[in-house]
Amino acid sequence: MRSIRLCAAVVAALLVAACGSSGTTGSGALTWWHNGTSDPLKSLWQSVADGYHAAHPDVTISIDPIQNEQFQTKVPLALQSDSPPGLYQQWGGGGEASQIKSGKVLDLTSSVSSWIGPLGKAAEGWQVDGKQYGVPFDLHVVGFWYRKDLFQKAQITTPPATMADFYTDIDKLRAAGVTPVAIGSKDRWPDAFYWDYFAVRECSTDVVKQSIKAQKLDDPCWRKAGDDLTALLARKPFQEGFLGTPAQQGAGSSAGMVANGQAAMELQGDWEPGTMAALTEDKDFASKLGWFPFPTIEGGAGDPGVTLGGGDGFSCTTAAPPSCPDFLKYIDGAEVQTKLAAAGIGLPVNPDAASALKDPTLRQVFDFSRKATYIQTYLDIALPTSVGQALDDAIANFVAGKGTPASVAATVGQAATGDR
Amino acid sequence: MRRRLELALLLGPALLLFVGFVLVPIIVAAYYSLYDWQGFGALTDFVGLGNYWDVLGGNVFQGAVGHNLVIVVLSLVVQLPVSVAIALLLNRKLRGRAALRLIVFAPYVLSEATTAVIWLLILQPGGFTDQALTFLGLHGVIHQWLADPQVVLFTLFAVITWKYLGFGIILLLAGLQGIPPELLEAAALDGASAGQAVRRVVLPLLGPTIRIWIFLSVIGSLQVFDIVWIMTLGGPANASTTMATYLIDHGFKRYEFGYGSAVAVVLFIICFAFALVYQRFALRRDTEGAMG
DSSP states (O other), X not given: OHHHHHHHHHHHHHHHHHHOOOOOOOTTEEEEEESOOSTTHHHXXXXXXXXXXXXXXXXXXXXXXXXXXXXXXXXXXXHHSSOOOSEEEEOOHHHHHHHHTTSOBOOOHHHHTXXXXXXXXXXXXXXXXXXXXXXXXXEEEEEEEEEHHHHHHTTOOSOOOBHHHHHHHHHHHHHTTOEEEOOOGGGSHHHHHHHHHHHHHHSOHHHHHHHHHHTOOOSHHHHHHHHHHHXXXXXXXXXXXXXXXXXXXXXTSHHHHHHTTSEEEEEEETTHHHHHHTTOOOTTHHHHEEEEOOOBOTTOSSOTTEEEEEEEEEEEBTTSOTTHHHHHHHHTSHHHHHHHHHTTSSEEXXXXXXXXXXXXXXXXXHHHHHHOSEEEEOHHHHSOHHHHHHHHHHHXXXXXXXXXXXXXXXXXXXXXXXXX | OHHHHHHHHHHHHHHHHHIIIIIXXXXXXXXXXXXXXXXXXXXXXXXXXXXXXHHHHOHHHXXXXXXXXXXXXXXXXXXXXXXXXXXXXXXXOOTTHHHHXXXXXXXXXXXXXXXXXXXXXXXXXXXXXXXXXXXTTOGGGOOOTTTOTTTHHHHHHHHHHHHHHXXXXXXXXXXXXXXXXXXXXXXXXXXXXHHHHIIIIIHHHHHHHHHHHHHHHHHHHHTOOHHHHHHTTTOSTTTTOOHHHHHHIIIIISOOHHHHHHHHHHHHHHHHHHHHHHIIIIIHHHHTTTOO
16 A cells, blocks of 8 residues: 555656646736745735735735645746746745746846845845845744753853853753753754854854855865764763654654753754744743853854844745735835734844844844844755755764764765765 | 447546556656756756666665665565464454454554654653563663664564554455365364464465565565654664655755656666566466456
8 A cells, every 4th residue: 555655646746747736827916825834824924915905906815825845846846837826935045046047036136125125134045146036024043942940950050152161061951960952853954053053153154155155165164063063962962862853743852852841952943932832731831941042162263143044935936916026025014024023923024023022032032133243044045955955964964973074064065066 | 349439438547547647757757867957947957877877876775775675574574474373363263353353453544644653652762662661671672763773774664564464464364264164174184283284275375365465565665655754754864764765855855856756767667677577477376367
């Protein structure tokens, strides 16, 4: 039976590839693919579409919520077809750069120039060669989420600022019988957060930018990221069996462990309080959670103000009606952004909406992101998809004990030249 | 004339579906596999058999083939004898036989995804498995079931066995029903012991069923995907990658559709070659007449 099901899936996938997928866009009708398959995002986007339609009766928006993982397959197929959706979810970076090759992604540069300025550095992740092909609606920042109660138990008064402090705190937590750090290594990308952060601490921002553009991590600082990761692993900061732990699914995931007090901290994005809250019965959970930025590294060439992050956004296609960029302006306007922040969906890209962030910790993360000297998009997103995934795999293998700091850095150049 | 019309009418729809959903996709995949194609724009970057060299020469894919073969061999060596033994047991008249059959067959009814999620919970560190082993005083047996690269493949095999054992047993039970009781009575009258009767009468008559089971098991083991993907994503460090998870990982997660198609074609050829050889040498006796 399993053979039949796999065959059916492969056949279906191939057939869809052959026939292309459909989306309807006539004059004034905007098809919208987003990943809000569940509330609160689903109803928020519906209300946004209704709100825009009320103000612009000639524009009808038909929403097609699509499960997050399906975008990976549906978007290439849609952009290959004659009728792509008018507006679709866009994470920027190298994935966006690949999609532009289809010729179906709309260059938004001139239509957004009048209002995109206040979004600041966040919008840069959606540029390709200086042109704006997508616009973010929320932004993400990666940092350490920690349990104040467990830090207290280990007699840690202030969160660590440097790696040296971090290591001391790991020892303190161990001594207090607490698992210091939870990580969801099964999913691979949480491993990459560590390596990415070590890299932007060891490499200057210029080197990071140039290396990613060239898709070659030649500078010795990239190997130092691997050395730093080796040093971290040698301290054994993670839970037992972390290579098999998922990041977000179930109480046994790394998020669940922190939520239930089984580990003291986790390096994750700003979405984590929401993820964690769903995995615990502790009503006071939010008040126990604190946040601190990734520690600095003594002697690292990286700017300590650089933060790792990303965000969610949208791109218009050439099949979209002319109202598409204006709809994006509406999404990034103070009204929608305030709703988005108030619903706890993410950090708003529009600073005017910051006051709607109810949670003081999230507000702290937001303020930190506005002060960042540079927001480096997660490397797997910043690089073209094939290269970024190859890097994530190499990092995950390295964490599992396979490979060297040099081989991880070399993966990017090899993947970029098609060498597997 | 009328006969032809009947044939066309009856076979037509099935043939159309077969061509549309089986042959065409295979041909399209074979075509894609000759290009370096990320899924965007036209197919312009012709690489000939380059993708195939990369697939076959890659360490991770070779590892994946090895993992599939381990599952094939373990299935034959472990699942088959156990299935036969349990089927023989359940074929006897014993109290609660219907209930026992139901219990044995129940896991097979669960979808692979459900099975994988259930076992993820059972096997997580400090979970039910570990607690049960501790309770039994077998603390030393506890491993990091899904996190240890040395152990993970065997853990997955155990889960696959749990799910598919019932299928083999039901198949074999059906085969056992077809053995006339007179033969066993005759053997007993001739003084054959129970063991002799099983070896000389039952097993030879079960031959066709066992051969079909082997066929299904090998093909299934070569294509195993769902349970592995949900439980480990092929990790850690590719220790549980199979050909199918490798296909999804590279074809879809990395947007390498040309390369992924090459993997799909290789997987298809391996399965097809096995099917042909097995039909020719093992199944021919059983399907004679039916296949013409």
